[in-house]
Amino acid sequence: MAVTQQLARVSVEYLEACRTRAEESSDGDHQWDPPAADSLDLDWAPSMLARVCEIAxxxxxxxxxxxxxxxxxxxxxxxxxxxxxxxxxxxAPAALAPFEVERVSDLVTGIDFQAALAALPSDDHAAGALIAAEDGFRGLRTYLTVHFDALREFYAEASKRGLAVVLWWD
Incomplete structure (x- = not known):
């Protein structure tokens, strides 16, 4: 099973309820179960997205x-x-408070990702080698665009609703 980055949008109140349950439980069970609609699987994309933006x-x-x-x-x-x-x-799992989510959302929204992708070599093999993608990665630009757009939209919605974002690798 591959290890991928997971994100969840939750209220600060939900996090506090999970903390309380963990403290009251003999085994630390916090009953973490964010709604699927407020979850995002970023797969292995995070470091590749950052690398594309660095190169650009x-x-x-x-x-x-x-x-x-x-x-x-x-x-x-x-x-x-x-x-x-x-x-x-x-x-370990990490989180961004709602005020941080708003700032991050604004910054990510300001990235012209298509322009960043244009800075990569046109050959997928050469582009993949620059951003440390698996050799022979097919549809690299589509993969990166789908994940960048999902991340941007995820944060925009969290910001709009005043939610925190929790991140972990699973």
């Missing part, structure tokens, strides 16, 4: 926003979600 010379603040969108933040403590319950692979 995307503005440093927007690139930092993209990285923050996939790395999380430190304002909300979600350590209670950690292994063995979710995210036993990779770094």
């Amino acid at each position: 010379g995307v503005d440093d603040s927007r690139l930092a926003g993209l990285r923050r969108a996939t790395d999380g933040g430190a304002v909300l403590d979600v350590g209670f979600l950690a292994d063995p319950h979710i995210g036993p692979f990779g770094p």
Whole structure:
């Protein structure tokens, strides 16, 4: 089974309820179960999306926003979600508070991803080698566009609804 990045949009109140359940449970079970409609599987795309933007010379603040969108933040403590319950692979779960989500959404929305993709070599093999994609990756630009658009829309909706975003690898 492949390890992929997962994101969930949740209210701060939901996170606090999960924290309380974890503290009250003998085994730390927080009963984490965000709605499927508020979840996003970014697959292996995060590092490739950032690499495309680096190569294209995307503005440093927007690139930092993209990285923050996939790395999380430190304002909300979600350590209670950690292994063995979710995210036993990779770094511990992280989260962005609603005010951070709004900022990240604005920065990511400001990235012209099609222009960034245009900075890559036209050959998928050569482009893939530059961004550390698996050798022989077919449909690379489509894959990257689908995942970038999904990330942008996910954050825009979270920002609009005043939600936090929790990230983990699973």
